[in-house]
Amino acid sequence: xxxxxxxxxxxxxxxxxxxxxxxxxxxxxxxxxxxxxxxxxxxxxxxxxxxxxxxxxxxxxxxxxxxxxxxxxxxxxxxxxxxxxxxxxxxxxxxxxxxxxxxxxxxxxxxxxxxxxxxxxxxxxxxxxxxxxxxxxxxxxxxxxxxxxxxxxxxxxxxxxxxxxxxxxxxxxxxxxxxxxxxxxxxxxxxxxxxxxxxxxxxxxxxxxxxxxxxxxxxxxxxxxxxxxxxxxxxxxxxxxxxxxxxxxxxxxxxxxxxxxxxxxxxxxxxxxxxxxxxxxxxxxxxxxxxxxxxxxxxxxxxxxxxxxxxxxx
Numbered sequence: 001x002x003x004x005x006x007x008x009x010x011x012x013x014x015x016x017x018x019x020x021x022x023x024x025x026x027x028x029x030x031x032x033x034x035x036x037x038x039x040x041x042x043x044x045x046x047x048x049x050x051x052x053x054x055x056x057x058x059x060x061x062x063x064x065x066x067x068x069x070x071x072x073x074x075x076x077x078x079x080x081x082x083x084x085x086x087x088x089x090x091x092x093x094x095x096x097x098x099x100x101x102x103x104x105x106x107x108x109x110x111x112x113x114x115x116x117x118x119x120x121x122x123x124x125x126x127x128x129x130x131x132x133x134x135x136x137x138x139x140x141x142x143x144x145x146x147x148x149x150x151x152x153x154x155x156x157x158x159x160x161x162x163x164x165x166x167x168x169x170x171x172x173x174x175x176x177x178x179x180x181x182x183x184x185x186x187x188x189x190x191x192x193x194x195x196x197x198x199x200x201x202x203x204x205x206x207x208x209x210x211x212x213x214x215x216x217x218x219x220x221x222x223x224x225x226x227x228x229x230x231x232x233x234x235x236x237x238x239x240x241x242x243x244x245x246x247x248x249x250x251x252x253x254x255x256x257x258x259x260x261x262x263x264x265x266x267x268x269x270x271x272x273x274x275x276x277x278x279x280x281x282x283x284x285x286x287x288x289x290x291x292x293x294x295x296x297x298x299x300x301x302x303x304x305x306x307x308x309x310x311x312x313x314x
Contacts, residue, residue, distance in 0.1 A: 012208055012216045024195075028056055031196035032123070032189055035060040037088035039107045040099030041073045043160060044129050046168035048096055048201065049078040054170060055200040062091060064107075065099075072165055086114035089124055089149070094193055097128040101266035104128045105136055108151060112143045123148040125193045127180070129156055131217060132270040133210035137181045150190055153181040153210055155217075156203060161258040174202035182207035218274045223282065225256050225264060226275075232257025 028034075036052055038045045041063045052061055063070060063079035073079045085107040088095050095111065097104040111126060126149070128136055133153040140151035158176045160167060178198045186194070198205045232254040235243060243250075268275060292299055 010216075012212060026192050026196040026199055028059065028196065031093075031192045033059070033093040033193060033196060035062065035092045035094075037061075037083065037085075037092035037095040038063045038079065039065075039085050039088070039095065039097045040103065041065045041069055041079065041165055042098070043163045043165070043167050044156070044172075045096065045098035046073065046078060046165035047170065047172040048098060048129075049073065050168055050170045051173070051201050053078060062088060064088070069165060076165075078165070084110070086110045089114045092124055094197060095124060095126045096197075097126065097130075100263070101128075101130040101132060101136065101270055104130055105139055108136065108140060108143075112145070112151075115146055115149055116144065123189075125149075125186075125190045126151040127154040127194070127197075129154060131155060131221060131267045132214050133179070133181055134214050135270045137183075137210045141184075148187075150184065150186060152184045152186065152190075152194075155179040155213065156201070157221075158203070161256050163260055163263055171202060173198075176203050177206045178203040179213055180205055180207050181210045181213075183210065214271055215274055218271060218278050222264075222267060222271060222275055223278055225259060226279070227282075228254055228256035229259070 036059065038049055038061065041049060042065070045063070045065070049061055049063065052059055061079045062081050062083045063073050064082060064085055065073070070079070070082045074082075083091055085095070085097075089111055097107050099107065108126065108128070126140075130136060130153070133155055137153035140153065143151070145151065156173050156176060156178045158173045160169070160172070178201065180194065194205050231250075235246075235250070235254075289299065289302060292302075
């Protein structure tokens with residue numbers, strides 16, 4: 001049995017290796033993309049639209065959101081026109097679902113319903129940008145799709161603590177992984193669409209097991225958000241002037257505390273079992289640290305573990 005000293009670090013990848021970045025540049029023509037649809041033109045969708053707009057003058061971009069957001073996206077020249085999700089199936093070669101997880105599932109159902117009505121087959125790849133993959137992946141796999149239509153669950157490892165189209169960033173995805181469900185069988189052209197899309201975003205595609213993805217995201221994304229929220233609330237009894245005196249330590253810890261709950265409610269619901277299990281483990285860790293401090297014992301090992309994680313990022 002492996003000891004704590006020789007245990008291998010947990011890996012997201014089933015084979016324990018890091019996937020390589022895509023090196024070959026894929027053209028619009030090669031990916032067979034003329035029109036892209038974006039369902040949800042907020043922070044993520046707006047950032048995607050800006051990347052797409054900068055990539056090609058000939059590319060047509062259609063969007064769907066609330067009427068005021070669509071009007072703003074048109075005014076800012078992020079989209080050319082508006083279509084409902086179901087209407088995008090006939091018009092688009094690539095559809096990106098970039099709303100919250102529950103809304104993305106609704107969009108997917110609407111598109112699938114339209115696909116089942118089709119007389120002539122569309123040639124469309126549909127992907128989403130949710131922080132959890134398992135639920136929407138299961139939904140998409142349970143649906144019947146035309147031969148040249150496919151859905152794949154996706155998740156760009158990028159975001160901000162603010163929301164809305166006016167907070168978009170053209171480089172939001174640059175240098176970051178874009179996770180995709182490795183169990184989906186894609187055609188060569190569909191894979192090229194993903195390569196082109198991630199290339200335009202400045203991201204790189206990583207194909208992973210969706211259940212494993214959600215497990216790992218619990219620790220490296222969902223729990224950090226909750227911790228930041230709790231710590232932000234923990235110091236909330238101080239007045240503004242006192243909190244303003246804080247150094248970079250608190251500022252870096254509570255950055256995510258600015259995130260709106262609406263961005264996370266579906267994630268906490270979809271992933272509640274794993275989140276609660278990991279929170280229990282975290283509470284146990286905190287109790288151990290608390291008891292060591294109370295007993296006057298050293299926290300050297302805790303700080304050493306923390307430094308290893310820190311060194312992986314910086």
